[in-house]
Amino acid sequence: MRVYPVIPVVIVVLKVLLVPSNGQGPFAVNTGRYRYTAKRDNLVLSDRKTEIWAEVYYPRNIALTVGKLPLVVFLHGNHATCGRVLSDGTRSDSSCQYTSSGTCPSGFVVAPSHEGYRYVGIPLASYGYVVVSINANRGITCGGGVSEDGGLNLARGRLVLRHLALWSKWNRLGGAPGTLGFDPKRKINFQQVGLMGHSRGGEGMRAALTQYRDAGTPWKRLIGRMLIRAVFEIGPVDGQTSRTLNAYGVASMILLPSCDGDVSDLQGMHVFDRQFLNIGSRPYLPKGTILVNGAIHNYYNTEWQEPDSTSCGGTQQLPSAKGKSVPQQNTLKGTLLPFIRAYVGPGNERFGVRFDPSYPIPSFLRSVSFYARNHLRAPLQIGGEIEAVESFSRATGKSNGGLNNIASNVVVRHASAHYEHDSSVRVAQVSWTGSGSGKYFQIALGTTSSPFLDFSNYQTLSFRVAVYCSGQICSSNINNSPDMDFHIRLVQGTRLSTAIQLSDLATVRRPVDGHSVLETIDLPVALFTGVNLSHITGLRFVFDVTSTGRIDLAHVFRDVEGPRALSFPLTTSRASLQEGPPLVGSPFSRTAKNIIPATSNTFAGARQRGRGVELMFNSSIEFLVTNSFPRLKVGGVTSTDVRLSPDLRSIAFTLSERENAALDPQADAVIEIGKENVWMFGPMNVQ
Template identity: 25%
Template sequence: MRGISPRRLRLLATACMAALTLTASPALAADAADPLEAGPLATKKIDYEAGKLVVTLADGVSTTQIPLRGSITYAPENDFSRVVAFVHGRHAACLGSPSPGQQVCDDLVDENGTPIQTDVRSYGGYDYMAKNLASHGYTVMSLEANTTNFDNGFTDGGARVRSQIIQANLELLWRWNNGAGPYVAGEPDHTVGTKLVGKLNFAEGIGLMGHSRGGDAVTDFIGYTRNLSPRSGFQRFTLDGVLALAPVNYTAYKMPYGTNYAVLLPACDGDVSTLQGARFFENAKYPNLTTPTAVDNFAKVQWYVQGTNHNFFNTVWTQDDASTTTDPACSRQQPATTARLTPADQRRVGAALMNSFFRRYIGQEKAFDPIMTGEVTLPASAAPLTSGKGLEQEVKTSYVAPAAQRFDVLRPNSIPDPQPDPATGATPTPADATLTTTTASGGPISTSGLTAFAVCNPNDIAWRQGPTFPTAYPVCPEGATNRSKGNQFTVAWDGPGAYLRAFLGRAAAPVDVSKYGVLDLRAAMNRADPRNPAGDGYTPNLVTQNFDVTLIDASGKRVSTRAANWSTALQPSIGNQFRHIVLNGIRIPLTAFAGIDLTKVTAVEFGFSSPALGSIQLADVMFQETAKSTPAPSPATEDEPEAPKPDGPPSAPPGPIVDAPPVATTPITTTLESPKVVCVDTVKPTAKLAKVSLARKAVLISGTAADTGCGAAIQSTLVEIYTAAGKGKARFVTVKGTLSKALPLTGGIAITAKGTSAWSVSVAKAKLPKGTYRVRVSTFDKAGNLKKLPLKTVKVS
């Protein structure tokens, strides 16, 4: 099998997957690959030592020496492989004490041969992942970052120094590939020598995984390598995928853009218990909103993994990092209730997720898409064998596609005004009041019966760098325990009939979403809010919050599905010390909305009637993923199966259960949910433009509106004021009384009028150029029916 080409490897992999008999599992799609299956290639591991590296510390002055060493796992028979590098975090550097002037330990024994000092080779803790990847044709470098004097005392926690270490080791691998690397002393079978010459593919981009402080480092390295000057003498590396495993975020303000990016959050992390990596995912979602030069061309993934701790992803780090013995879900000392995974089970779950990420985005193996998007949780091969709460409970996935592959509806982030680096404490960008009145796609937002609907941010300055960006929004409910530190909506209701309706098009015009396959949103239950079911702290699916998700088309037809049928995101987090609020994905295939005209969708509606009380956090409502040619399965009906009974000790009283039917939490079944069609309102509202006048300081426009259709109610009135700017274009008046740049007449800026039955708009005229302006009024009711009034003119002098 010498000289296997990349094409040959792909054919072998395809044949292996085609021959694989998949174990029946509700969490495994028929077309999903098994990331734990070994590949066809034999592998070899080489430990290398290649001298010392002098690095500059974060103060820009101090330096220290560290060893260039680690391991390389590869398939000798592969002729051209993609590259992945692993970076461990801060851990004990040795058993014993380093010799004077040394940063790492020597391996020493006494006269009897008993070890008295041993270097802790943390880089060897990911061999189980490296071997699997190498068997599929990848070359994996796991590099050492054991030092003692650059982690603490600097605000970045050593991230920039670790970027220098990553750079130096990758350049070492680059030189070996080009026949110019150092000869590593040792037995011929244990040295790199010329074994890798011409065998590595750096041109198409490499992958990085960093654990703990290594996760902060690989996130830092995205910008580090991008900003290297071509004249610096250093090699700039192209990155196709970066994964941060349980990372710290001491450099919290960094925006990880320019590559596919993933974060894995261990729900029982006793070291980084605040799940600081969730902030990196929030930073990565919409890079062009915070970094004008960023291009949103890459996928973003977050995995919240139940029952996993910080250390056990690394086989060398054998100590349990849990800092409690009483937490019912995260303590291994509570066997009757614990959700904890054994070290072996945890590594199986971790390898399935992380290796899937690299094979999808480094190797372009699209069979792993279902694990990235959350269509499946894990394959049966990764199911915990002896621990945890079951396959469907282990992983909660959030996925945000590249901008060109999605249609954003509710995105509680707007493009901020230019501002200095947020690490400097710049003045916060003013709050954007339109986030609760206008969708990301330009349509209006309407609500009814909600006791809360507002944008908040859980940036409570709990860690070294403070907020991701200075924010003028209020802190979210339960701020310190809300780990998704980015803008989000708080939604609360105190009785049945409440809803939130988001229109897709300007003036509620229909939008064609038929090219997309799913409706995605991210949500979490506010655990401490008494309006929500409390659960028992250790049975994740004992209770759940729920609401209806409805699509409405241009004919007025409505089809609904239940949110909790598709995800475990609305279950309360379990445990007491490690209680978290993390926004997790709810992925609903558009086949669940059978009967809706997907070419003319006017709105997405969230209906809050059952349960009749509740409080949630909501963000990132979007259509994404390419529609499949065959229908996706729908969720189980609400009558079966029954929710599992509590598995805790009989003496533990159950928490309150919401008055709603139990629902399945896995999205695989064989029947489509019956559409829920209600009153269809096709009657247009009536509207009248009563006055267009020019006051001393403002342009005043007012009128009236009424509706007689079923469920009659005026939604709102939009007023467009513009002046011609060439063929088919105009400059529109903004709410601030300024003119926009030239925009298409059909896609301009509309101002939402105050009031419904009687409405009005007042715009300051001080900044408006003199001339003739046209006024266009559109009134629509809550079913989306439109009434457009004839154009009027007003002269500003």
């Protein structure tokens, strides 16, 4: 391992790293609740009844607390609303009757999805927060979509705002129900509000943020002045409404389960990717993602007790028992709690280092899993504190500034990023065979009129990288070692800086379950010695370590602030900071499919619906309630405009006139739900 010069930027502030931010706080916690009779609420959904129902966690001696308390609101995602309790004590949720009727079939109980986050809500309340966990079952969860809101996520956002309006009223005037357990009058600080959403609840929370900010919105009158400071999302969906819902103007963090069997294309990555389009906005609040290796979608909610994924290509899933995974729960405790404590309430940004790739993951999280992080301290600015250097937006061979890049004994192509990423993200795909100093990709910096960049006032150079299966990557067993390694140099004309080795800054691993997702690497500019930092003409990636590989490079940017720490002091052995349990997984394998044969399924016919045609299908095997849309595929036609029957034995897809005209009635119909579940149908034979 290379020994780098000791410079101030590499100091690790141990006092910060040792601050506990995931355990129990100083306050004992009480639990309250409130629930109102379901009714049609035109501000939420005008065509059906919805319900105001929530569980609340708050400091027991709230009457003795000094000042007003910050408010954090949780929202679950899409799920069946009724279930049966099984002999082992777990619950199997397989009915949506409560959604429309407010009752469950005989022998079923209401699925209490909102109670599934107690394990994080109670610890958060112990630090002096009032935490409200909303139940969205009636009318919304498992409900059919409406025009421009197929996933009902705009409606979810309005339901959240309706709860916030209620809390604002209680805070100003009193009148909270006795079931709450305390009087919140003049106890809530509406300038310190945080949101957490799981799955469709994630996009729902962005919908709440956006609709509160809309011009002419009724919510500002009903709620009054409110400042939402942070949004945390778990495996969120994105793009299920007619609006693009962003997390601009707030601290934003996306937790991505690498083995997600529901939102298996990791749509939440789009939310972070779009932050690079938000040039020059304020306030300067951090954005990021954290990918948790081995985590699945459902087990972040303890009331969702059936796994959404039973296999995960290339890795092991985190351990679970009786429909719950305590290790997986710990990864949320270790991320949500420090995030909220950093950016909502008294605000101690030292907790935010948990998401900064220049800091090591704490040992209690490293003992559970591996992680990959993206981080952007603040929005990019042109000529400002954080500035884009290269985005690969031009044709292959050209830099952003119109200069010629160099590909020496490597193959480079500018293209769109892997499917998990937003369509706005461009990458340089780089591949090579054999290693050596003569194999490199060099990005030309500057412009045709000024062919260099001045880095003398910048402390950090960052880029994003993703790895693909190639060579020996993915064919060997998983272990704690990096799967990808190379060197990075700055170039000044014909002079090269000292080379920084990637593995000295980060452990970059193979794709898991087919996800070649980008992660952020931070390089301290001061480590690039031997060149004049005010006249840098190029950035060179030298592929002299990993013998054969393929990577994506994206979003090269620089920051006037230095990394607040490095992943470890560069003169120390990396072994002391290895991530992950001492597991040895299997080589990359494909996800298993659960195929329901055509003998169990029937095509039930077609009928006119609005300007389209609705195709109806039945099965003896219940269709699953997921957060991603089920997909109907018939030949070259795909539809996600879907409705489920309450008993989940029937499903209907609506095709537009154009889609219906293109339909091949002799083609087999296939319905895909999540990444593993496939219902097969023969030809529909309809005209």
